[in-house]
Amino acid sequence: DLQAQKAGQLFSGLLALNVVFLGSAFICSMIFNNVAVTLEDVWLLLVVLKVLSLLWLLYYVASTTRRAHAVLYRDPHAGPIWVRGSLVLFGSCTIFLNIFRVGYNVSHVHCKSQLELVFPPIEIVFISIQTWVLWKHCKDCVQVQTNLTRCGLMLTLATNLLLWVLAITNDSMHHEIEAELSALMEKFSGNETNTCLCLNVTVCEVFRRGYLLLYPFSTEYCLVCCAVLFVMWKNVGRCLAPHAGPHPSTPPFRLHGAIFGPLLGMLALVAGVCIFVLFQIQASGPAIAHQYFTLYYAFCAAILPAMTLACLVGTAIHGLEERELDTLKNPTRSLDVVLLMGAALGQVGIAYFSIVAIVATHPQELLNRLILAYSLLLILQHITQNLFIIEGLHRRPVWEAALQGKPEAEPPRRGSLLELGQSLQWASLAYIHSYSHLNWKRRALKEISLFLILCNITLWMMPAFGMHPEFENGLEKDFYGYGTWFTIVNFGLPLGVFYRMHSVGGLVELYLGA
Template sequence: MHRVNELNESLPSSHRGSLVSTDLATINEKEPMTPTDENEEVAADMPPLTNLKKNKFFGSNSSIAMMVKGSKRGRSLSMPFIHKGPPDLHRAESDKIFLETLTITLSGLYCKLLIVLGMSFPVAEFLSQESPTTFYKGFYLYLYIVSMLFLAFVYSTLLKQKAVDTVLNTAAATADAQAHGDRPKRRSIHQHSTGRYGSFYLRMGAVAFGIGSMIFSGLEFGHYLEMAHKQGCRDYLMAVTPTIRMAFIIIQLQFIFVSNKQKMLKEYQTISRFGLMHMIATNICVWLSVVATETGDEIISFYNDSKNAADIHNHTGMTAVGGFIQVNRTALMNHRSQMEECRRTVIMGALLKSAAPFLSPCTIEYSLISSVILYALWKNVCTHQTNVIHTGAYANKVPKPVTGMTSQHFTVDCANAHKGLFASILVLVFTIISLIMFNVLVKKEHSAPAAIFQVNVCELTLYTMGTLACLLAMHKIKRLRYEKNRQFELDTLLLIMAQSGLYIYFMFSAIAAYLTLDDHSSRSPGTVLLMSTCGILQSTLQTLFIVDAWWRRCTTSQNSKEKPARQLVTFLLLTNVAMWSVNHMESARAEFQPIELGFYGIWAWSIITQISMPLAVFYRFHSTVCLCEIWKCTYKMKLQPVA
């Protein structure tokens, strides 16, 4: 353009306009102007091109050309801050977007309100002497009944749609038979976007935890049958609540992992959003209720033991709130004596007391898994895409269509995994023996310190071997390349969130052990401090390894043959099962942590463990699921088409 200006100035005044016309003609040839919505208003306000050169306000000829070129983009180059706004939407479309945003926000607020109520009711019932049993059990009945009504609506809609599809398919088959006569009919295959949320390993774990939760609810119902027929002894909600909970667990399990419901949820988006959020709140409220109940039972059991009650009450951490502790201790003991008077037998009550520390974590695990799956469903309903692609352990597993048989065939390639398998089996056997020894020796007063010491050494050994395995695996898996379009998925984010439970538990344990190093009456605080440090290091390295290996894939035949780090992945898989059993036992028995119990007191330490240990146990389970996915998917090499 500068070259054009120089030539234009060098020509006589009578010929200068021709060069401007040539410049504009060149622009029009290269970029022909077409009327669009964006430049109609700008073009309407501009003077004719023939009069531009006579207007003194338009400057040089080069600026004229640039203005004409810039007018196609709907803005002036001399004032680039002036943009034309986006096109206006129709009123109906705008109202639709507003209603969708409103329902999404209201469903989230509704879920949050239910969660806050689910946290407040059991705490108020535990701390207050005047709150009746029906104060919060009616709230849980509301949660279960509304969730089951939503599930009934989903199933009825699916059955109706299935009946319609059957009639249409039958009519189509009849018409096809009449049209072709005796000729062989071509078999048509209906391909629906069916799928199941969750991998095979996740579904099996959810089924196992669901069975444990139903057993726990069955024992609660049996505990009601032991109550005597006296005034104030029998509360019908004690029988109705566990019964409805068992029905809710099995129906929800069917809904999450078996049924094909995505198309129906998309059709009834408003109902689905509120229904799914209600089910999420129900599962989280069940988790909070179990945490509050187990914390209260643990405190009651310690106060029932006169030796523990004296030791804990004399501790400095408890004397700070001595009046509050004494009042609630009296209320708890009065409630316990009233329950014992109402019992006719102690069979189911004893079973419930013995099994509760082991079965209640199953309820927590089942509730956590269900909440995550339901959140993935809710997020899918809130999107406008028809086919949302999910990957990972909590993803929507869409089975491939088959032409003949409908059964699924599973193939497992165990190459380069046997060494890690046998090594991890030895570690698992060593852990089981240590836990059995602990359960036997801890019951005797003279051997209790030895039992605690040997199980701490076992846990320290597990964390040390897990740390070394993670370091070697991170080094070897660098040979594999990253998959394209990788991003943080729900699996990795959930793993990082669950790891906070381990951080909370190990940090409080390390602080208590460090501050009691000079206390000679404490039992091996150095071992506890070292174990907590190794636990933090091992969980951190394992999380980094899983997040890194999640998106690596075999891309060459050499990688597919060597399968780098697969032996270590196999070892970490079963080692996490061993760590899960240890953490599961720690959440069930307070004898595991005598140093922390003496330092923080029964109330504080019970709250810390009941909040952190379920997340820690879930971290071990979810790590096992993620390692299974890595073991299965990372070392599969997809054949590339030959050009």
């Protein structure tokens, strides 16, 4: 049985690998030989994959709802609410993005091919159905047709991965928009050119802005889908121990008298929101003034060392603590750790590229020095935060220790009153131990976690809602060239946003466990 499972995983993995390779070869051909393989060829391939994935998703829903024994277990760790929430959020953003694309295409209908008008509606259908299926079924541990299910999941995963690869490498729409803007400028200055121009300028402006603003969400959406589908794939054919069914509910979120952490964190959050608003107001104009970049990078250069320090102190406290280590194998935690490390690559990669660009051009300006400091601090912060969170995830939560320290809960016997009394006494002791009597270490951990949660939310909010100073400051864009830097940023930023989200999830767990 284990062997059959391994073989199924191997086969479906190979299938996905081949699909991804074929698609990547298409996309690379498009990039390096635009004449022989056009963007439309790539889209056609993706439409075929999307239709196949859709058919499979519908078949999956039909077959699992028809048979009662198809899904006997549901993994309580899979698909937590924040993952499903971001799935819906990013999914609806991507749908809006495609609506804007339809609008843009329709208003340029006189110079677009028929095929180009068809693709966005297909994408909308695909995303709607996929989001709905994943929302409903992300916790499933399927027991029937395991091999077919694995292959179908991997096909869908490969499709999403290819959509992601295309999204981070294909800057044609951005180019088109820029070309149109400059063509408009020329038109006003009298030089009529035969570029494809918009029929209604105001409406086009809305579509254009919407498209540029929502673009990062679509890359984000593909990543989240891949993560969810991977967890589902891992869970195919898995049998959970029956008693693990009702997951021990985590204690409710309460402050426990933590003051400094939330206060400092709120300060950072408020400052971040102010800077974000100022920056976005500027960004809606033709160009962003120099001092706003300075403001942004100075803010980051102030907040990042504080976060690094907090992580270091937290790691030190973890080292001092006498709490038990949880050395059991835990697939969800392993995946968490891998995702945390993998997602960190995005921002760290961007930071290293920035550093090399700045060091190689030897700039003397304050702004460039700030960017250099920011990049270095960012790398340091990612490393220390990863250490802190991973170290923390391997400690046993206090509330779990309290619950499990209790002498083994035997099947209810008609026991003596004495036993009942002892049990009650024990429960109240555990309660006191875990809630009232916080020693300084646990209190410090709670303060640090809260501070880090708020800081991470601040740093998540800025890129997630369309603030991309890395792209707009122009330094690295000039150094690497538009296309290369577009790819690097579009590879790194969505991963960075994902990293912040995931960190918040991990930190909340740490907070509750401390």
